[in-house]
Amino acid sequence: MRTGAAEKPGEREPLLSIRGLRVGFRKAGSQFEAVRGIDLDVAKGEVVGIVGESGSGKSVGMLAALGLTSKNAVVTGSVRFKGEELVGKPAREMRKIRGARITMIFQDPLSSLNPVMTVGAQIAEAVRLHQRVTRKQAMARAVELLNLVSIPQPERRASQYPHEFSGGMRQRAVIAMAVANDPDLLIADEPTTALDVTVQAQILNVLRSLQERLGLGLVLITHDLGVVAGHADRVAVVYSGRVVEQADVSQLFADPRHPYTRGLIASIPNLEESRDRLFSIDGSPPALGRLPGGCAFHPRCIHAEARCRTEDPPLRDIGGRFSACHFATTLPPFHSAALAAASLETGSLIP
Amino acid sequence: MSRYILRRLIAMPFLVLGIVTIAFLITTVTKGDPLTAIVAEQQMSNPEVVAAAKARWGLDRPLPERYMIYLGNLLSGDLGTSFITKRNVGTDILYRLPATLELVFAAMIFGTTLGIVLGVLAAYFRNSLIDHGARLFALFGSSLPVFWSGLGLLFVFSVMLHWLPGPGRVDARLALPPGITGFLTIDSLLAGNLTVFKDALWHLLLPAFVLGWTVSGTISRLVRANMLDVMSREFVLTARAKGASEFRVVIVHALRNTMVPTLTVIGYSFAYLITGAVLTETIFSWPGMGSYAVEAARALDFPAIIGVTIVGGLAFLVTNLITDILYVVANPRVRLS
DSSP states (O other): OOSGGGGSTTTTOEEEEEEEEEEEEEETTEEEEEEEEEEEEEETTOEEEEEOOTTSSHHHHHHHHTTOSOTTEEEEEEEEETTEEOTTOOHHHHHHHBTTTEEEEOSOTTTSSOTTSOHHHHHHHHHHHHSOOOHHHHHHHHHHHHHHTTOSSHHHHHTSOGGGSOHHHHHHHHHHHHTTTOOSEEEEESTTTTSOHHHHHHHHHHHHHHHHHHTOEEEEEESOHHHHHHHOSEEEEEETTEEEEEEEHHHHHHSOOSHHHHHHHHTSOOSSSOOSSEEOOSSOOOOTTOOOSSSTTGGGOTTOOHHHHHOOOOOEESSSSEEOOTTTTTSOOOOHHHHHHHHHHHTOEEO | OHHHHHHHHHHHHHHHHHHHHHHHHHHHHSSSOTHHHHSOGGGGGOHHHHHHHHHHHTTTSOHHHHHHHHHHHHHTTOOOBOTTTOSBHHHHHHHHHHHHHHHHHHHHHHHHHHHHHHHHHHHHTTTSHHHHHHHHHHHHHHHSOHHHHHHHHIIIIIIISOOSOOSSSSOTTSOOOOOSSSOHHHHHHHTTOHHHHHHHHHHHHHHHHHHHHHHHHHHHHHHHHHHHHHHTSHHHHHHHHHTOOHHHIIIIIIGGGGHHHHHHHHHHHHHHHHHHOHHHHHHTTOOSHHHHHHHHHHTTOHHHHHHHHHHHHHHHHHHHHHHHHHHHHHOGGGGTO
16 A cells, blocks of 8 residues: 555455556547556555545456456456456456455446346355355345345245345445345445435445445445445545546545645535636546546646646655646645636536 | 236237137138139039038038038037148147247257358447348348249259258158158157258258258347447446456356347247248148148138138147246346236
């Protein structure tokens, strides 16, 4: 781990270590990179939030780390799990890690369960893929797991099909499946995005309590800074296929050191300061394969200077935290309200 | 679920009655005179002979009466007497039907297996050589007319290469085992007669392939399209994230989700082939329902035509019912409705 949080030994030993991860896709002759070098560490028992807009490469990066990208993807860089390199690992060996040591859950609980298999059978399958147990034992474990994620009447529920479950219940079942083999790391890709707000909180609580009880490393991929603020220990902000800022959650919100992060934080609606309009960052993220020269964020950045147009800033250590901005240490103090007010004058707000 | 099936079963006699009625009415509106099938041409000008024939076959009675007589006979299991063979139509059909069923079963087993395997491979290796090959094979299967592919294959494998026997169901010189199921392959096995079994199997190979090919074309294209859709769904990703093997992902998770439309086509094809394998049966001199239907139609043999129509209709009703039951097995969401 490269952040300041690394200094507590024992409690936070490195679990997953990603360095320079790149994912390129070839499609009909043309080639583009969805992930352009992600560096990230997850310690044992740590909750890391990965924040970014849709299409920023945050999901693809984690899928690639698990070897789950499509056949036309080219993955380079290094992903080490407990010191073991995963990039380029044979598929057969990846399967032993996937679902057992590292598991991943996805955004849409409606479609992430197989509609023609009972929920219990799907959880039991996860057990039997990695443990030598009988069908009966696996089924008993499935019921136990459903109970663990607070699904009432787990015996009855186990023999039901996904369409008999509500959205929140399905996501609980998916989580039960993900922790079936006591993994070390759980990657949750937008786990609450498709759910009602009230259910979102429940699911996050289930995830957090499991994380604490099982000592899981948890990666929360989300576009919702609120989720990150409430649940993550550390945050990586992804823009256009790269990590642009990484810091402990309190540091990040108190003093963001990248203009993109500042924009994201300023655009969170705030009950204390009444504003007529919501803040938004000018422009839109660049299309993949058509990145601007220099810093990918410069066309939308209010601090951009000539240098930003030519030179892509690397992710630098700025004292126990990281930022990929030329002016990371010299940016003015951050006030989200001031930023919003300033842009109000220039008219860059969505009504 | 059982209530659903019960409802379908109750509806069946009414549907059968509908089929019988329509089949009966259609024969009455055809322009042809069935007497030409009964009475020799020279006797047609002899009013006495014609009147006798009419009386003998009941053709002098009014239509409603004929209909009621037919229905009454049908209720006691009597399908009437064929104008041509002068045998009971039921007996004729019972003799023909097993031959067709054997051929159609073989063709369906072959065509379904091939269609599903090709469809899955084509979808999994999308836009590869395997995909293109499978699609070309499917295209030929469903677009080549049977009289062309059948004759072509017969010429190559039987006439040129002598690998397979010519038309027919079995070598006429062989003594056949007692008919238990009516399926020559099964009956010969039951009787322990391997000579007949082998001969019947070799005879079955080509016509089953030709028929199955047409079916496999439809099925493989359907399976391919559905697999492409299903494979992009998130539960496939979930299965992979669990650590399931690709084989397991494709067969256990994806394929089962494509089964409902596939079952529909399998059921439909099966029912259709019971009476629709006419060309194949003709080319391969297969003594089945298709050739019987052609002979009956050509001779305006009304009892036989109606008999064949009823059997064809029943085939549809029964296969539809079986398909509906299988839907429930394939897709649990059907169970609620």
